Structures are given as C-alpha cells and as structure tokens.
Amino acid sequence: AGFIARSLPLDDPATLALASLCTEQGRLLHRGPSIIRRGRSAGRPGDPRAAGVIEKRLTQLEARLAARLGPVRLALHSRAGDCEPWLAAFLALERGAGIARRAAEPLRTAIREGHRRGAVRLVSLSAGETIVAMSGWLVAERRGYGLACVHDTRLAAYAPHRLLLRRVTALAALEGLTRFDVGAGCHPGTEALWPETREFADFALAIGGPTRRALFDRAMRSHYS
Structure with missing residues (x-):
C-alpha cells in the first residue's frame, strides 16, 4: 500500500528528488520523526579556537x-577474520x-556484509590491554556514515x-572523505570535533491507485499525528 524510507538525510539529493517527484505527481509525502x-x-574545520581548546583538553x-591503564592506541580491524571478534567485543561493551x-541482528548483518565488501571500517581504542571505545562506519563515494559507537562508561x-x-577524524581525513556523519552514542561533547549538524527523518508515500493512496494517506496522518 505504501513505501516507507527510514532515516533519509534532508539535504541529500535523493531525498530532494523524492520530494520533487511527489510534488509533480500530486502525491502526499509524509514526514515522520527526525x-x-x-x-x-x-x-x-569549524571554529579553530574551539578546536584548539578541545584538542588540548583531549591530549591531557x-x-x-595512559598513566592509569597503559599506552593509548587505535586499532583498525580490516582483515577478513577481524569482523566476528570485533562484533563480540562491541556488543559486550554495550552490555557493560x-x-x-533490542535487535542486534540487523547491526550484525550490516557490519558483516559491509566488512566483507570492504565498505565498513571497524576500529577500537585501547588503553593498555583494555578496550575503552569502539566504532564502526560505512564508507561510500567518499562519504562516511557512522553505524555504531560505544565506550566504557x-x-x-x-x-x-x-x-x-x-582518531576517527584523522582516519577520515587520510581516506579523503568529503563528508562524515558521526554515529549514535558519540554525540556528547563532540561539537568542536564535529561542528556541523545534519537532520534525518522517516518518509512515507502511497503507491497504487487513488483509493489505495487515500487509505494509506489517512493511515499515515493518524500514525504521525
């Protein structure tokens, strides 16, 4: 009865094209939570003064x-056999x-398939022998999209x-990414490192003939009201 697209970036050409097409065809495009x-x-780079302050603070x-646990180092898990151990450690750190x-399998599937295709980057930050933070992101067409991030609370x-x-910022620069959106779980206090904001929302539109479209539109108005 309808087509639902989740978490589309509002400024992406594909999203804008979808909105334009719906306007041309007289279809209602329902926007959900963002x-x-x-x-x-x-x-x-954003405000250089703010970036300098946060850089000094993070160095401290x-x-x-490092003084408490040992040397701090970043590991990039790019080998074929690295994916499963990374996933196990990531989910364990989340539980801790x-x-x-609620649904770990979609994350596992996305990361396994992306890693197999060479489109997903997996990293872990350790201090001594302790993993203190982990992150994974998708890379496509010189853009990075954060999938997951967790740290030892x-x-x-x-x-x-x-x-x-x-460290991820430095990796993104080395890879030549033109745009990088950070994943959920990494937001607090990252404004100086990630100075821009990007809004994502769910969209729904009806397909089929006038009757089916009218029914779907009423259902979506009720759902998103």
Whole structure:
C-alpha cells in the first residue's frame, strides 16, 4: 500500500528528488520523526579556537588515561577474520555500559556484509590491554556514515568516546572523505570535533491507485499525528 524510507538525510539529493517527484505527481509525502547527527565536511574545520581548546583538553585526558591503564592506541580491524571478534567485543561493551540493544541482528548483518565488501571500517581504542571505545562506519563515494559507537562508561571521566572520535577524524581525513556523519552514542561533547549538524527523518508515500493512496494517506496522518 505504501513505501516507507527510514532515516533519509534532508539535504541529500535523493531525498530532494523524492520530494520533487511527489510534488509533480500530486502525491502526499509524509514526514515522520527526525534525528540530528553531528558531522563534518572536508575544508570546514569549524571554529579553530574551539578546536584548539578541545584538542588540548583531549591530549591531557589521553595522558591521564595512559598513566592509569597503559599506552593509548587505535586499532583498525580490516582483515577478513577481524569482523566476528570485533562484533563480540562491541556488543559486550554495550552490555557493560547498560545498553540493551533490542535487535542486534540487523547491526550484525550490516557490519558483516559491509566488512566483507570492504565498505565498513571497524576500529577500537585501547588503553593498555583494555578496550575503552569502539566504532564502526560505512564508507561510500567518499562519504562516511557512522553505524555504531560505544565506550566504557566506567572510564567516562577520561572521555574515551571523544578520544576515539579524534582518531576517527584523522582516519577520515587520510581516506579523503568529503563528508562524515558521526554515529549514535558519540554525540556528547563532540561539537568542536564535529561542528556541523545534519537532520534525518522517516518518509512515507502511497503507491497504487487513488483509493489505495487515500487509505494509506489517512493511515499515515493518524500514525504521525
């Protein structure tokens, strides 16, 4: 009866084309709830003063974390056999942080398939022998899209998610990504590292003849009201 697209970026050409096509055809395009993801674009570093302040603060926090647990290092898990151990460690870190993922299988499927195709990057940040933060993101057409991010909440005083994002920022620059949206779970306190915001929303539109479209439109108005 209808077509539902989840989490489309409002500024993406495909989203704009969909809206334009619906207008031309006289179809109602229903917009659902939206979320804001932080991001950054190449050549737009944001406020250099704020970036300098956060850089100095993160250097201090990383030194304190290293003094407590051991050297801080980032690992990029790119080998074929790295995916399953990374997933197991990631989900374990989520459980330790008190995150109850209701549907872990979609994440597993997306990461396994993306990693097999060479389109997903998996990283972990360790201090000594302890993994303190992990992240995975999709890369396509020189753009990065954060899939998942988690950190050890017991070490929140050292801001491990920010330490991780600082390293991810450097990796994104080395890979030549023109745009990067950070994944959920990494937002707090990342404004200086990821100065831009990007809005995503769900959209629904009816397909079929006038009767079916009218029924679907009424259902969507009720659902999103």
